[in-house]
Amino acid sequence: MINSSIRDQFPILNQKINGHPLVYLDSAATSQKPRQVIEAVKAYYEWDNSNVHRGVHTLGSRATDAYEGAREKVAKFINARSVKEIIFTRGTTTALNIVASSYGPAAVGEGDEIVITQMEHHSNFIPWQQLAKRTGATLKFIPLQQDGTVTLEDAEATITDKTKIVAIAYVSNVMGVTNPVKELAAIAHRNGAVIVVDGAQSTPHMKVDVRDLDCDFYAFSGHKMLAPTGIGALYGKKALLEAMEPVEFGGEMIDDVGLFESTWKELPWKFEGGTPIIAGAVGLGAAIDFLQEVGLDNIHRHEMQLAAYAEQKLSEISDLSIYGPRNRQVGVVTFNLGDVHPHDVATVLDAEGIAVRAGHHCCQPLMRWLQVSSTARASFYLYNTEEDVDALVKGLIKAKEYFSYELG
């Protein structure tokens, strides 16, 4: 396990909520930020702030170096071939929408197929649903097993030579499922389709190698991996990105602008219209440094141990149902406590200083599949401890007692 002294690096964790020490179990929604990241953003604004790619002055060069340096870190972090394949975006949602709105209409036509699953987050669901509607393509779903996983047999049966795009999460934000992305990429490619991977829940928690996965597009958010909000990235294979039209037009992304025609800058800048998210990129670079110092393998192992501990402790609470597969590979545990509504569970936990998510987790189609209106979710990160899990269990027992008394 990662030494709990790492918590000292996260100033926000050192506070009391409603009279109790904060137990933050909502990192799948957004992670907390270490001092190193906060300081990097602060230092950027205090010393280097300037616009990029234009100023001849010293600050302009420093800001450009900081911004492009962060891009190099991202490229290495996910093992892209080149920095040209890394486009900074506002987050996963924007990244996926770039693919759906630029690559989508050029690749998909009437009678074609787009293949997704019912476990997708709305941000990897609605863009494809709307693309299918606009183009007359058919939206197909790889069916889910009882435990919320997909099988390669079903994927083989769903993905056909009419399929142009397969879009799937590497890790589900609700079920704690890790999808066999590498194998799915092979199936997609055999059928002449590209695969788009939603990496929002995988990138912060495990080693990701886009070349090994052989995915065509890969999207992730900084704020779930210790970086500030408002920064994320889209990875795309160079040949695909080069053939794509920009989505946003404006400053920074042009080569030459005439009265009636314009040409675009080379990759990656043609997709980065307007002043980019410079401080956010600097923060993301610092977050990557932090994660690599701790080690992604250590983080993954730590979270799996916590998840296993949580599964075991939670299953000792009668009436508590856990969704998703046993022996999960990620630190996300979604559950319901008998008849008590997840909002009520979350409010009782909050009174104990424990932060969990309650609701549909931006996964309404998955909630329908689970036949629930909402669930509670605890998610872990490198700063969580077994004591946090113990606090959660204690809080849940309290919630149960409270409501069995009130409802009794």
Add this chain to the structure above:
Amino acid sequence: MNLDDLYRRVIMDHYKNPRNRGSFEDDALKIELNNPTCGDRITLQLKVEDGIVKDARYSGEGCSISMSSASMMTEAVKGQSLERALELADSFSSLMKGEDADFGDYEDIEALSGVNKFPARIKCATLAWNALRKGIETEEEHQQH
């Protein structure tokens, strides 16, 4: 933070023994409303005759606060004029802001005053009342045509 401020006995009673839960078979005015941030849903039906809410029913999914609030709301507006129903909705808004609010004879609703101390839960409590407002608007549009 005292949970008992939020989960008052009368609230839990409405949650456990909902009043007016169900639906009308006929073509009574029907309003469906979601709370997209949390997945709560309500379907409210109102029977309005001569500007009076003769009867009200609701169905839906949600937490103790949203469902008990719906139960109380339907109790409160039954037999009231649309004008009075709207006044009650305004009173409920005041209650959620922590201001004094008058619900006439129907005092159960005041039990929801504690929700004000739990900002994240205000949207739960107001769902049914927003459905009521939408219903009144729809009914008034009908009258004008």
